[in-house]
Amino acid sequence: MARELVLALAQMNCLVGDISGNVDKIIELAATARREHGADLIVCPELAITGYPPEDLLLRPEFIERCEKGLERIRRAVGGIGVVVGFPHLSKGELYNTAAVLRDGETLALYHKHLLPNYSVFDEKRYFRAGNRPAVFELAGVQVGLTVCEDIWGPAPMAQAVRAGAQLVVNINASPFHFDKQSHRETVIRERIAVTPAPVVYVNMVGGQDELVFDGGSLVMDVQGRITQRAPAFEEGLYLARFRHGRSGLEPISGEVSQIDPIASVYQALVTGVRDYIGKNRFAGAIVGLSGGIDSALTLAVAADALGPQRVMAVMMPSPYTSGMSHEDAQAQAQALGVHYSTISITDTVNSIEAALAQEFRGAARDTTEENIQARVRGVLLMALSNKTGKLVLTTGNKTEMAVGYATLYGDMAGGFAVIKDVPKLLVYKLSRYRNSLSPVIPERVLTRPPTAELRDNQTDQDSLPPYDVLDAILELYVEQDRSAEDIARSTGASLKTIREVIGMVTRNEYKRRQAAPGVRISQRAFGRDRRYPITSGFKEPRAD
Structure with a gap:
C-alpha cells in the first residue's frame, strides 16, 4: 500500500504590498511543514506573495518585478517540499492571477485563474487576463490539479482539471468573510464534487485588509461531499491534511472539523x-x-x-x-x-x-x-x-x-x-x-x-x-x-x-x-466597495398614491 500523502494547509495572514515579509513567511512555513510535519506539499493562499486585494499596486511595473523576484527567492530557498503559492504573473505582456508549484529549484506547474470575479468587492478584470488551460502535477504518485478561488464557483475549471487526470483538486483562495459565507462555500464545493467526483482541498487566507476580513475555514472534502477536516476560522497557522489510497481512489483521512457559530x-x-x-x-x-x-x-x-x-x-x-x-x-x-x-x-x-x-x-x-x-x-x-x-x-x-x-x-x-x-x-x-x-x-x-x-x-x-x-x-x-x-x-x-x-x-x-471611515464588512452588501450609488442623482422612487 502506498504511503500517506501529507499536505500542509497554510492559513496565512498576509500584508498587502509587503512582498518581502510575505515571502519570508512562506519560506518559514514551508521549512516548518517539512521539518516538523514531514509534509509533501504546503499550500498557500491566492496571491499570497502580494496579499489580497493588491488593487492598483498591480498597475505598477516595479511591483510586478518585485513579485517575480519574491517567487524566485522562494524557488531557491525551499527544498525537500513542494510549495503552491499565488502571485501575479506577467507573461507575454498579459498579467494573470497565478498559482505556481515549486520544488527543489524547479517550477512544476503554473496555473492561470480562469474565472475572474468582477462583482461585489471584486474587480479582477481590471487587472488580470483569464487563463483557459488546466494545470496538473504529480505529487508522490498522485496527480494534483490546481484551481484558484472563483474557479470553484463555476463547474468548468474543476471538470477540466479532472479530465486532465487530476485525482485531487487544490483550490487556493482569498475569499472574504460575510455572514454565513462558510456554509455557502461548502455548498458550492459539494455541488462541484457531485458533478466531478474528486476530493478537494480548499485553502483560504485569514486576517483583515481595510474593509475586508478573511476568515480561513480551510477544509478538505471527500468524493461523497463530506467534510473530513475544517481548520478553525480566523486563526493563522499550518493545518495538516492526510490522504491514503483506498478502494474508491484517493481518500482523505479524517481530521479535526472545527465548528461554526454564525454570531x-x-x-x-x-x-x-x-x-x-x-x-x-x-x-x-x-x-x-x-x-x-x-x-x-x-x-x-x-x-x-x-x-x-x-x-x-x-x-x-x-x-x-x-x-x-x-x-x-x-x-x-x-x-x-x-x-x-x-x-x-x-x-x-x-x-x-x-x-x-x-x-x-x-x-x-x-x-x-x-x-x-x-x-x-x-x-x-x-x-x-x-x-x-x-x-x-x-x-x-x-x-x-x-x-x-x-x-x-x-x-x-x-x-x-x-x-x-x-x-x-x-x-x-x-x-x-x-x-x-x-x-x-x-x-x-x-x-x-x-x-x-x-x-x-x-x-x-x-x-x-x-x-x-x-x-x-x-x-x-x-x-x-x-x-x-x-x-x-x-x-x-x-x-x-x-x-x-x-x-x-x-x-x-x-x-x-x-465621507465615512472604512469599516469591517460582514454582509453581502456593505456600503462602500459593495454598494456604489451616485451622490447627485435624479432617480426617485415612485410617489405614494
Whole structure:
C-alpha cells in the first residue's frame, strides 16, 4: 500500500504590498511543514506573495518585478517540499492571477485563474487576463490539479482539471468573510464534487485588509461531499491534511472539523478587522468615545478583545443632557474591561460655541444644529487625543444609522475606522449578548434601555426613526437586495409611506456615507466597495398614491 500523502494547509495572514515579509513567511512555513510535519506539499493562499486585494499596486511595473523576484527567492530557498503559492504573473505582456508549484529549484506547474470575479468587492478584470488551460502535477504518485478561488464557483475549471487526470483538486483562495459565507462555500464545493467526483482541498487566507476580513475555514472534502477536516476560522497557522489510497481512489483521512457559530463568527470578524487595521497601520492603540449606549459599548468590547485593554482608551464626554445612568454604565463597562477611562465635559465648550454664534442665530429656533455642535465638539476632543497619543479613533455608528444618515458628519462620524459600520442595529444587540455570554462586560441596562443620542431632553432614537425591527427589515431588502418599495411592503407589512420615507433618507445621505471611515464588512452588501450609488442623482422612487 502506498504511503500517506501529507499536505500542509497554510492559513496565512498576509500584508498587502509587503512582498518581502510575505515571502519570508512562506519560506518559514514551508521549512516548518517539512521539518516538523514531514509534509509533501504546503499550500498557500491566492496571491499570497502580494496579499489580497493588491488593487492598483498591480498597475505598477516595479511591483510586478518585485513579485517575480519574491517567487524566485522562494524557488531557491525551499527544498525537500513542494510549495503552491499565488502571485501575479506577467507573461507575454498579459498579467494573470497565478498559482505556481515549486520544488527543489524547479517550477512544476503554473496555473492561470480562469474565472475572474468582477462583482461585489471584486474587480479582477481590471487587472488580470483569464487563463483557459488546466494545470496538473504529480505529487508522490498522485496527480494534483490546481484551481484558484472563483474557479470553484463555476463547474468548468474543476471538470477540466479532472479530465486532465487530476485525482485531487487544490483550490487556493482569498475569499472574504460575510455572514454565513462558510456554509455557502461548502455548498458550492459539494455541488462541484457531485458533478466531478474528486476530493478537494480548499485553502483560504485569514486576517483583515481595510474593509475586508478573511476568515480561513480551510477544509478538505471527500468524493461523497463530506467534510473530513475544517481548520478553525480566523486563526493563522499550518493545518495538516492526510490522504491514503483506498478502494474508491484517493481518500482523505479524517481530521479535526472545527465548528461554526454564525454570531460568534461575526464577532470574530469584527475583532480581526480592528486588530489588523490598527496593527498593520502601526497605530499605538484605539480610542472610543463611550456614551453609555449600546453601539459604543459593543465597539469598546471589540477593541479591548482585539488589542488588549492596555492599548484602549475610553472617553466619556458628558453634556447637560447626559443621564446619570449613562455615566454609571460607561464607567462600569470600562472597569469591567480594564481599559483606561476618562471623563471630559463638553458643556463649557458647547456654550462658548453657541455664544459665538448667538448673533448669527438670533431669531432662529433651536434644532438639530445645536445637537450637531455637541457631536462635533466630541469629535474634536477625540481627534486631539488621537493626535497626541498615536491611537486611532474608532467610530461607533452602526449600519442602520449609516443607511438613514442618523449620524453627524465631522461629529460622531469623526475617526479612522468604523467598527460596526456594516452591523444593523438588531445585530448589535445580538453581538452584545454574545459578548456578555463570554464574560459580562456590557451592563444589562445598556441592553434594555431605549436607544438615545442624548442630544436634547428626553430624546430617543424612535423620535426620528421607525422602530428598529421595522427599519432593519426595510433596509435589508432595499440596501442589500435592491427590492422596490412595493415589494418591501408585501414582504414586511410596513406601510408604503414609511418605506418611502426610509428610502428617501437612504438616498439623501449618500454624501455622508461617502465621507465615512472604512469599516469591517460582514454582509453581502456593505456600503462602500459593495454598494456604489451616485451622490447627485435624479432617480426617485415612485410617489405614494
